[in-house]
Amino acid sequence: MTSSQQPEPRGAVIAVCRNPIDGRFLLVRRANPPDAGLWGFPGGRIEPGEDLLTAAGRELAEETGIDAQGTSVLTAFDSIHRDENGFLLFHYVIVAVRCDLRHPRDTREPIAADDALDAGWFSLEAIRELGAQASTGVLALAQRAEEAAGNS
Numbered sequence: 001m002t003s004s005q006q007p008e009p010r011g012a013v014i015a016v017c018r019n020p021i022d023g024r025f026l027l028v029r030r031a032n033p034p035d036a037g038l039w040g041f042p043g044g045r046i047e048p049g050e051d052l053l054t055a056a057g058r059e060l061a062e063e064t065g066i067d068a069q070g071t072s073v074l075t076a077f078d079s080i081h082r083d084e085n086g087f088l089l090f091h092y093v094i095v096a097v098r099c100d101l102r103h104p105r106d107t108r109e110p111i112a113a114d115d116a117l118d119a120g121w122f123s124l125e126a127i128r129e130l131g132a133q134a135s136t137g138v139l140a141l142a143q144r145a146e147e148a149a150g151n152s
Contacts, residue, residue, distance in 0.1 A: 012079075013052055014043030015146045016102075017068050017099040024123050025142050028063050028116035030135070034081050034090075040135035042116065043094070056097035064110035064119045068099040074144055077137070077146035096141055098148065125133045 017026040026120030027039045042063040046055040055111050074096040081089045112117035122130070124146060127139050 002100065006088045009078075009093050011057060012044060012092045012137065013046060013056040013057040013070075014041040014094055014095055014096050014141075015049050015068065015070065015099045016041050016074055016141060017060055017066065017101065018145055018149055019101060020149070022121075022123075023146070024121035025127065025140050025145070026060070026064060026066060026110060027120060027122050027127070027134075027138070028110075028112060029118040031115045031117045034066045035135040037117070038135045039122075039130050039133055040138050041096070041141065042119075044115070052095050052097055056095075056099055060099055062114040063112070063116040063132075065107075065113060066108070066110050066150040067102045069102055070097040071100050072148075074098050074141065076149065082122045098145060 018024070026042065028042045029039050030036055042060045043056070044059045046052065050058070052073065056070035057068055060066060076093060076095045079092040079094050083089055110121070112119040125144055127134060127142050130138070
C-alpha cells in the first residue's frame with residue numbers, strides 16, 4: 001500500500017457468548033494488535049460469502065474450541081486506528097453478535113487457539129475487575145448482553 005492509499009473499511013464480528021447456567025462470559029486475551037495482551041470477546045474478519053451469525057460462531061470456535069451459534073446482533077461500532085501522523089492504519093466495522101452455547105451444560109474450559117493467548121469464563125464482576133486489562137467497551141457490551149438475556 002502506498003502512502004496515498006488508505007485501507008478500506010472491513011467487516012468483522014465479535015462473539016458475545018454468555019453461559020445461561022452461571023451467567024459468565026467467554027473472553028480471550030488477544031495476541032495481535034490492536035488490543036494485543038488485552039481481554040475481549042473472541043472475534044475476527046468476516047470471510048467472503050459468510051453471514052454475520054456464522055462468522056461469529058466460527059471465530060469463537062477457532063479461538064476457544066467452544067461450540068456456539070450466533071443468534072442475533074447486539075450492536076455495531078467502528079474500530080479506527082491511526083499512526084502518530086494521523087495516517088489510517090485500519091478501519092473495521094465490528095458487529096457484536098450474541099452467541100448461544102450449543103451445549104450449555106458442557107463444562108469444558110475454553111482452550112486458547114488461533115490468535116488468542118488465553119481464554120476463560122468471566123462473571124460481570126470479574127470483567128469489571130479487569131479494568132485496563134480489558135479492551136475498551138467490553139464491560140458495557142457484557143452488561144448489554146446480560147440485559148438482553150434477561151429480556152428473552
